[in-house]
Amino acid sequence: MEEISKNPFFIDLKKKFSTLYEKASGNQWLVCVPSKSSFTKSQINQEFAEMHVLKPSISFKDVFDTNTNPPKSIQIDGTTIKTREGFSKKRNISIITKEIFFNENFQPFNAVLIETPLVEPVEKEVKEKPQKELRQKPVVEKQRQQTQTNQKKKPKEKIQIVPEPEFNIYNTQEVISLSGEIITVSSIFPPHKTLEEISKFLTKFHENFQVFPKIKEKLKEFKQSYFFVKKYEEDAANRIEKLCEDTFSIFINVNPKFSVLANQKYNKIELLSIMKMYVLGTLNIYKKMRELYSEEDDNCYQQIKKEYQKNLLILISNLQLKFFQNIFQRKTPFEMMLVLDATIQKLTKLAYPGKESKSKLLSTDDLLPLLIYTITLSQPTQLYSRMIYCSSFNLTNISTSKFGFIDASFQTSVLTIHEGNACSKYEIEQRERREVERKEQIRLKQEKKKEEEKKERLSQIKRTNQSPRVIDLNKKQGEVKVGGFLSNLLSRDDFLK
Numbered sequence: 001m002e003e004i005s006k007n008p009f010f011i012d013l014k015k016k017f018s019t020l021y022e023k024a025s026g027n028q029w030l031v032c033v034p035s036k037s038s039f040t041k042s043q044i045n046q047e048f049a050e051m052h053v054l055k056p057s058i059s060f061k062d063v064f065d066t067n068t069n070p071p072k073s074i075q076i077d078g079t080t081i082k083t084r085e086g087f088s089k090k091r092n093i094s095i096i097t098k099e100i101f102f103n104e105n106f107q108p109f110n111a112v113l114i115e116t117p118l119v120e121p122v123e124k125e126v127k128e129k130p131q132k133e134l135r136q137k138p139v140v141e142k143q144r145q146q147t148q149t150n151q152k153k154k155p156k157e158k159i160q161i162v163p164e165p166e167f168n169i170y171n172t173q174e175v176i177s178l179s180g181e182i183i184t185v186s187s188i189f190p191p192h193k194t195l196e197e198i199s200k201f202l203t204k205f206h207e208n209f210q211v212f213p214k215i216k217e218k219l220k221e222f223k224q225s226y227f228f229v230k231k232y233e234e235d236a237a238n239r240i241e242k243l244c245e246d247t248f249s250i251f252i253n254v255n256p257k258f259s260v261l262a263n264q265k266y267n268k269i270e271l272l273s274i275m276k277m278y279v280l281g282t283l284n285i286y287k288k289m290r291e292l293y294s295e296e297d298d299n300c301y302q303q304i305k306k307e308y309q310k311n312l313l314i315l316i317s318n319l320q321l322k323f324f325q326n327i328f329q330r331k332t333p334f335e336m337m338l339v340l341d342a343t344i345q346k347l348t349k350l351a352y353p354g355k356e357s358k359s360k361l362l363s364t365d366d367l368l369p370l371l372i373y374t375i376t377l378s379q380p381t382q383l384y385s386r387m388i389y390c391s392s393f394n395l396t397n398i399s400t401s402k403f404g405f406i407d408a409s410f411q412t413s414v415l416t417i418h419e420g421n422a423c424s425k426y427e428i429e430q431r432e433r434r435e436v437e438r439k440e441q442i443r444l445k446q447e448k449k450k451e452e453e454k455k456e457r458l459s460q461i462k463r464t465n466q467s468p469r470v471i472d473l474n475k476k477q478g479e480v481k482v483g484g485f486l487s488n489l490l491s492r493d494d495f496l497k
Contacts, residue, residue: 001096001097001204002035002036002096002097002113003099003200004033004097004099004111004113005099005196005200007033007034007035007036007113008036008041008044009033009034009036009039009044009048009049009052010031010033010111012044012049013031013049013052013053016044017046017049020049020050020053020067021053022103022104023053024053024067024109025101025103025104025109026103026104026105027055028103028107028108028109029053029054029055029056029109030053030054030055030056030064030109030110030111030112031052031053031054031109031110031111031112032052032053032054032081032111032112032114032118033052033111033112033113033114034052034113034114034115034116034117034118035096035113035114035115035116038115038116038117039117043117043119047068047119048117048119050066050067050068051066051067051068051072051117051118051119052066052117052118053066053067054066054067054074055067057073060075062075062076062077063075063076063084064076066086066118070086071086072084072085072086072087072118073085073086074118076095079094079095080092080093080094080095081093081094081095081114081118083118087120088120089120091120093114093115093116093118094114094115095112095113095114095115096112096113096114096115097112097113097203098110098111098112098113098203098209098212099111099112099113099199099200099203100199100282101196101199102195102196102281102331105284105287107284107287108281108282108284170186171186171187171188172184172185172186172187173185173186173187173189173191175189175191175193175270176338177269177270177273177396178273178276178334178394178395178396178398178403179396179397179398179401179402179403179404180337180341180398180401180402180403180406181401181402183266183269183270184266185266185267185269185270186261186264186267186270188257188261189201189267189270189271189274190274193273193274193277193332193334193335194331194332194335195277195278195281195331195332198274198277198278198281199278199281201274202251202274202278205255205257205258207254207255207256208251208254208255210254211250211251211254214250215247215250216282218243218246218247219243219279219282219283222239222240222243222283223283226239228288228289228292230292230293233289233388233392233393234392236285236392236393237392237393237395240279240280240283240285240393240395241276241395243279244272244275244276244279244395245272245275247275247278247279248262248271248272248275251275252271258271273334273396276395276396277332277334280332280333280393280395281331281332285389285393286331286385286386286389289385289386289388289389290382290385292385292388293384293385293388294385296384296385296418297381297382297383297384297385299384299418300380300383300384300414300417300418301379301380301381301383303417303418303420304375304376304379304380304383304417305379324339324340324343324374324375324378325378326339326342327339327340327386328380328382328386333389333390333391333393333394333395334394336386336389336390337390337394337403337406337407340406340409340410341402341403341406343371343374344362344367344371344406344409347362347367347370347371347374348362350370351366351370364409364412367409368409368412368413368416371409371410371413372413372416372417375413375414375417376417383414383417384414384418387410387411387414390407390410391407391410391411394407
């Protein structure tokens with residue numbers, strides 16, 4: 001089945017017409033993507049792009065207006081698009097498949113793959129032809145259409161009979177579970193649990209399309225009825241987890257492959273994890289957390305700016321910073337955990353260079369100052385709300401796993417920054433280190449001075465070459481072990497000249 005993300009028009013829309021794409025995704029409009037076999041690259045221009053970006057009508061359900069001037073309208077009836085006002089002819093265009101994408105604010109928007117472009121075909125002028133040829137044309141045209149119809153039907157029958165190789169559920173692969181453990185599951189699952197991959201995975205199975213509306217309705221009902229309250233994230237997480245289990249049950253009841261996977265331990269864990277990511281992404285929980293904790297986000301940012309302006313000694317390389325900054329492009333707690341894990345691995349490598357970093361782990365006391373410092377240098381603006389989202393909506397027990405340690409370290413770091421103690425421990429350690437270095441430098445200078453004094457006294461002995469003079473090198477310069485008249489002579493400056 002053709003993937004929308006690899007369609008030439010969809011790629012050009014994102015790259016060449018990026019302003020239009022950002023406007024469409026930001027407003028959660030509908031994007032119609034013609035099948036790649038139905039158009040040529042030369043047809044893609046501004047007008048073509050605007051014709052396929054549709055905003056919902058404010059007056060009628062399932063009616064959309066194109067982004068052209070003047071706008072044209074279409075109506076979606078099941079799996080068919082019907083052209084309405086603005087089009088010279090009424091046409092019915094089949095919807096092949098539907099995919100969900102996400103904008104920069106993690107809000108979902110729909111894209112549908114359609115059989116032909118919405119742009120009306122340009123009709124060529126019909127030149128006058130002999131009467132005999134005009135009479136034959138309808139018959140020839142009818143035969144040609146019948147041939148095309150038969151050709152279209154044959155591949156569809158083959159696709160239904162021959163299963164696609166990627167649907168073989170018995171091949172295996174290793175993936176990271178929601179708790180951070182490596183588990184072996186069917187290769188049918190996406191290797192990375194990003195929202196885009198999960199959305200593509202679920203739309204690969206035609207059985208799933210019959211339950212998408214039901215699931216969407218349940219999630220919409222939750223969004224409209226549930227009221228999020230600050231510091232009551234645990235209750236919200238429990239309710240969302242129940243929604244995930246319901247979604248899981250709905251899918252396995254209609255999809256025989258999912259039903260088989262649900263009877264195998266690790267495949268069931270992975271399938272349930274995918275449902276959790278799908279539900280979280282559709283509900284867009286982070287948007288709620290950002291609204292609830294905007295004050296805490298602002299406070300963290302002010303504290304970070306204050307610390308950043310102190311021009312602390314930069315020990316963290318750009319590599320660690322880049323790894324951590326990736327957290328602000330991630331859309332689920334699981335993806336954020338992977339970023340934090342990678343950042344901590346890089347910090348460990350910084351502390352234990354070479355092969356030692358693979359076997360050693362940073363203790364909490366060593367890790368926190370480095371992690372706090374890395375966060376401070378990245379200057380995030382929505383730190384606190386992300387910490388709440390990441391910690392509260394894992395939807396799995398991570399307390400005793402590797403992700404549990406990572407989560408606790410991240411929470412402690414953010415709370416330290418929020419309380420105005422960012423980098424305080426790090427600064428103390430730096431001051432102590434500088435004090436030790438200062439004392440060591442003083443000691444080395446003193447030793448060097450003593451060595452120079454000894455050399456000077458020895459050089460004086462060689463110059464004078466006086467046998468009565470017995471020098472004690474442990475005494476200060478000028479002190480000699482002689483007395484009386486000779487002592488007075490030796491003490492005179494002009495005596496040695």
